Amino acid sequence: MTERPDARALIGAVLDPGTWRPWDGPPADPAEPGSDYAEELAAARAKSGYDESVITGEGLLDGRRVAVVVCEFSFLAGSIGVAAAERLTSAIERATAERLPLLAAPASGGTRMQEGALAFTQMVKITAAVMAHRSAGLPYVVYLRHPTTGGVLASWGSLGHVTAAEPGALIGFLGPRVFESLHGYPFPQGVQVAENLFANGLVDAVVSAEDARRIAIRALAVLCAPREGLPQRPEPEDDVGQVDAWEAITRSRRDDRPGVRALLKLGAADVTPLNGTGAGENDPGLLLALARFGTAPAVVLGQDRRRQRAEAPLGPAGLRVARRGMRLASELGLPLVTVIDTAGAALSKAAEEGGLAGEIARSLADLVTLDAPTVCLLLGEGAGGVALALLPADRVLAAQHAWLSPLPPEGASAILYRSVDFAQEIASAQGVKSTDLRQNGIVDRIVPELPDAAYEPEEFCRRVAAMLEYEIVGLLGRAPADRLSARLSRYRRLGL
Numbered sequence: 501m502t503e504r505p506d507a508r509a510l511i512g513a514v515l516d517p518g519t520w521r522p523w524d525g526p527p528a529d530p531a532e533p534g535s536d537y538a539e540e541l542a543a544a545r546a547k548s549g550y551d552e553s554v555i556t557g558e559g560l561l562d563g564r565r566v567a568v569v570v571c572e573f574s575f576l577a578g579s580i581g582v583a584a585a586e587r588l589t590s591a592i593e594r595a596t597a598e599r600l601p602l603l604a605a606p607a608s609g610g611t612r613m614q615e616g617a618l619a620f621t622q623m624v625k626i627t628a629a630v631m632a633h634r635s636a637g638l639p640y641v642v643y644l645r646h647p648t649t650g651g652v653l654a655s656w657g658s659l660g661h662v663t664a665a666e667p668g669a670l671i672g673f674l675g676p677r678v679f680e681s682l683h684g685y686p687f688p689q690g691v692q693v694a695e696n697l698f699a700n701g702l703v704d705a706v707v708s709a710e711d712a713r714r715i716a717i718r719a720l721a722v723l724c725a726p727r728e729g730l731p732q733r734p735e736p737e738d739d740v741g742q743v744d745a746w747e748a749i750t751r752s753r754r755d756d757r758p759g760v761r762a763l764l765k766l767g768a769a770d771v772t773p774l775n776g777t778g779a780g781e782n783d784p785g786l787l788l789a790l791a792r793f794g795t796a797p798a799v800v801l802g803q804d805r806r807r808q809r810a811e812a813p814l815g816p817a818g819l820r821v822a823r824r825g826m827r828l829a830s831e832l833g834l835p836l837v838t839v840i841d842t843a844g845a846a847l848s849k850a851a852e853e854g855g856l857a858g859e860i861a862r863s864l865a866d867l868v869t870l871d872a873p874t875v876c877l878l879l880g881e882g883a884g885g886v887a888l889a890l891l892p893a894d895r896v897l898a899a900q901h902a903w904l905s906p907l908p909p910e911g912a913s914a915i916l917y918r919s920v921d922f923a924q925e926i927a928s929a930q931g932v933k934s935t936d937l938r939q940n941g942i943v944d945r946i947v948p949e950l951p952d953a954a955y956e957p958e959e960f961c962r963r964v965a966a967m968l969e970y971e972i973v974g975l976l977g978r979a980p981a982d983r984l985s986a987r988l989s990r991y992r993r994l995g996l
């Protein structure tokens with residue numbers, strides 16, 4: 501493994517060359533003169549070349565002004581005492597006051613043991629400062645380095661909007677050496693490792709410092725994108741002829757139909773995939789990403805047709821990932837794009853016990869009341885409650901051959917006739933196709949397929965992206981309160 505960068509080397513690797521401006525004055529000295537701790541501090545300063553375990557300041561990231569706080573592990577294991585906490589908190593408060601995005605790169609043994617309980621409680625003020633920063637709608641991006649443990653991981657290390665981790669880094673709550681001393685046997689191998697955190701949906705990416713720079717640039721291009729004064733495109737064409745319900749259903753199920761992944765690849769820019777709930781769950785069937793459609797920034801959460809399989813259909817964890825995306829959009833005032841493309845939810849013991857119905861309810865509740873602008877794209881299949889969970893947006897677009905139904909038409913046929921043989925008739929009767937959905941006020945616009953998205957994936961995805969941009973820019977031009985009341989009254993009036 502190549503040597504890991506120290507705090508200054510990391511700053512050098514991440515920021516534009518020559519732009520670093522430290523914010524730190526001399527640290528307060530918490531040690532009694534002449535005490536062992538005073539000697540340890542002096543020795544740490546001499547050995548590390550740093551005056552505390554944290555340095556803070558600002559610089560440019562691809563030309564964008566950012567605030568940065570970084571731990572230095574060679575200084576008493578990057579541990580946080582009162583002076584380090586004060587430095588951190590002041591820097592976060594300054595970043596908030598100056599409306600700068602904040603990048604944090606911890607590497608720490610946690611609370612500084614020499615300072616005991618007072619040091620332990622410093623995590624509270626750091627957390628409060630981070631949350632004030634977030635509440636001001638400002639991005640907080642975290643890069644967890646080797647090793648990050650204890651109260652640092654359990655406070656500002658785990659509160660990022662976007663979180664990456666250093667390859668192979670030890671990241672865990674209690675240090676393994678401490679665990680072994682306390683319990684007399686070693687902590688299981690391979691648990692407190694960046695890659696395992698990724699596998700468990702706890703971090704968004706595992707990347708080197710150089711790649712962390714690239715990710716931060718891309719993520720901030722969306723998180724900090726202007727929301728006002730965006731140029732509006734001409735109104736897109738949405739003329740489609742009569743759609744036959746069964747033909748649409750058949751086309752929507754083609755293996756080669758473009759899904760949300762293709763849409764991001766072919767129609768979006770600055771795509772940053774996010775991973776999992778950030779709280780220990782993941783679902784491959786639900787894709788969460790930051791992206792831009794033309795000038796319009798968005799949090800995208802989409803049902804990924806390629807990753808929902810018979811043995812792994814979309815479950816409650818997927819909806820919890822989706823709700824992470826909704827919170828992100830709400831907190832940062834970013835437009836949200838939901839993409840529906842599902843043959844239906846997991847029907848299993850695990851899904852029931854994992855709260856599937858409750859998660860559908862909470863997704864519906866969060867989405868219909870969200871204070872951010874929202875656009876739903878019905879891209880392909882739209883079967884059942886997990887489709888409904890992502891539907892209630894300000895504006896709803898449907899691909900020509902997309903459809904929405906309380907359950908797959910075969911299921912509806914089984915309910916009514918105890919046989920799946922009447923699926924075709926039921927699909928026609930239930931008003932599931934895009935033109936019926938538009939007629940009933942469920943869908944606002946239809947994205948034409950010429951004649952089928954599967955035959956023209958690139959053109960189709962660009963057409964969808966242009967329509968998304970058009971709708972998002974339109975929504976951003978409206979007052980938030982009007983937008984929300986129009987949304988609520990739209991769904992209140994549906995069917996009347």
Ligand SMILES: CC(=O)SCCNC(=O)CCNC(=O)[C@H](O)C(C)(C)COP(=O)(O)OP(=O)(O)OC[C@H]1O[C@@H](n2cnc3c(N)ncnc32)[C@H](O)[C@@H]1OP(=O)(O)O
Nearest residue numbers: 576577579609610611612613647649650651674675676678
């Ligand atoms: C709420 C809380 O934060 S409670 C604290 C919870 N923190 C922890 O459980 C982590 C404790 N630390 C560790 O497990 C390990 O130090 C690790 C995993 C972080 C790093 O391991 P290593 O790279 O092997 O480094 P090592 O253990 O030698 O630590 C380096 C030095 O930092 C010191 N150190 C480590 N953590 C701390 C700390 N929190 N406070 C003060 N000093 C610390 C070590 O005693 C050691 O000092 P020494 O060189 O004088 O012996």
